[in-house]
Amino acid sequence: MTSQYAYIRGTFVPLEDATINIRTHAFLYGTAVFEGIKAYWLPEENRMAAFRLKEHYQRLIQSCRIIGLQHPLDVDAMIDITKELLHRNHCNSATYLRPIIYKSDLRIGPILKVPHTHDDFCLFSVPMDGYLDTSNGIKVGVSSWRRLDDNAIPARAKVNGAYVNTALAKTDGYASGFDDVVVLTNEGHVAEGSAMNLFLVRDGKLITSSITDNILEGITRSSVIELAAKELGLESVSRTIDRTELYIADEAFFVGTATELAPITSFDHRPVGDGAIGEITKKLRDLYSKAVHGLLPDYHHWLTKV
Ligand SMILES: Cc1ncc(COP(=O)(O)O)c(C=O)c1O
Numbered sequence: 001m002t003s004q005y006a007y008i009r010g011t012f013v014p015l016e017d018a019t020i021n022i023r024t025h026a027f028l029y030g031t032a033v034f035e036g037i038k039a040y041w042l043p044e045e046n047r048m049a050a051f052r053l054k055e056h057y058q059r060l061i062q063s064c065r066i067i068g069l070q071h072p073l074d075v076d077a078m079i080d081i082t083k084e085l086l087h088r089n090h091c092n093s094a095t096y097l098r099p100i101i102y103k104s105d106l107r108i109g110p111i112l113k114v115p116h117t118h119d120d121f122c123l124f125s126v127p128m129d130g131y132l133d134t135s136n137g138i139k140v141g142v143s144s145w146r147r148l149d150d151n152a153i154p155a156r157a158k159v160n161g162a163y164v165n166t167a168l169a170k171t172d173g174y175a176s177g178f179d180d181v182v183v184l185t186n187e188g189h190v191a192e193g194s195a196m197n198l199f200l201v202r203d204g205k206l207i208t209s210s211i212t213d214n215i216l217e218g219i220t221r222s223s224v225i226e227l228a229a230k231e232l233g234l235e236s237v238s239r240t241i242d243r244t245e246l247y248i249a250d251e252a253f254f255v256g257t258a259t260e261l262a263p264i265t266s267f268d269h270r271p272v273g274d275g276a277i278g279e280i281t282k283k284l285r286d287l288y289s290k291a292v293h294g295l296l297p298d299y300h301h302w303l304t305k306v
Pocket residue numbers: 036192193194195196197215216217218219220221255256257258
C-alpha cells in the first residue's frame with residue numbers, strides 16, 4: 001500500500017504521526033463527536049465519490065452544537081479536506097472516512113466550554129468493503145442494554161463516549177450468538193440497531209422508529225425513505241415501534257453508512273416473515289447499492305466526486 005495520510009491539527013501528516021497526547025480531554029472524557037462516511041469507486045466514471053458528504057458534515061456541526069464543541073472548520077472546508085485525503089491516499093475502492101471534532105486541550109475536569117480552549121478536527125480513511133456479512137441476512141436479538149436517553153447522552157449527536165453503550169449492546173449480542181442487536185428506549189420501545197437505523201415492512205408499508213425515540217437521525221435512513229417513495233412508490237411511516245412488532249413484521253432491515261442495507265431474517269430466534277430475505281428489502285438494497293455507485297443518474301447530487 002502507498003503511504004497513507006491523515007489530517008490533524010490543521011495539516012496532512014503521515015498516518016503514523018496522527019497521534020494525540022494521553023492528557024487530551026477527549027481521551028480522558030470521550031468529549032468528541034464524529035461521523036462515519038463512505039466513499040465508493042464509480043465503475044462508469046473510474047473515480048471515487050463520497051456519499052452525502054455535505055449532510056454528514058452538517059450533522060457533525062449539529063453534534064458540536066448539541067454538546068457544545070466549537071467547530072474549527074465550516075462544511076465546505078471539511079469537504080475540501082476529505083476530497084484531498086481520498087486523493088492523497090490513492091483510494092480506488094470502497095473507503096470508510098472517520099472525521100472527528102475533539103476537545104484537544106490537555107486538561108483535567110469534564111467541563112466542555114472553558115474560555116481560551118480549542119477543539120480540533122481530524123480525519124482518517126480506511127478501506128472498507130463489508131461491515132457485516134449480510135449476504136444471507138442477519139440474525140438479530142433485542143439487547144438487555146437500553147439506548148441512551150436524549151436527556152443523558154443524546155443519540156441525535158454522534159458522541160464518541162456514547163459508543164460505550166453501543167459496544168455493550170453489540171458485545172453481549174455477539175456473545176449470545178446474534179449478528180447484531182436492536183436496542184430499546186427506557187420506555188421499552190424500539191430505538192435502533194447498535195449503529196444503524198431499523199425499518200420494518202408490515203402489510204406493504206415501511207415503518208421506521210420516530211426521531212424522538214432516541215435514534216441517530218440517519219443519513220442512510222433518509223436516503224432509503226426517498227428511494228422507496230420515488231422509485232417504488234412506498235411511503236415510510238416514522239412512529240414509535242413496539243418490541244412485539246418485530247416478531248410479526250413481514251420484512252425487516254437495518255440501514256447505515258457502514259452497514260448499508262442489511263436484511264434481517266430473525267429477531268430473538270423468531271423468523272421474520274418466512275425467514276428469507278423479503279422482496280421489498282431486496283429492491284431497496286439494490287437501489288441503494290446503485291445510488292452509492294453512481295448508477296442512478298437522478299441521485300448524482302448525493303455524490304461528491306473526487
Ligand atoms: C447509533 C447509530 N444509529 C444509526 C446510524 C446510521 O446512520 P447513518 O445512516 O447516517 O450512517 C449510525 C451510524 O452512523 C449509528 O452510529
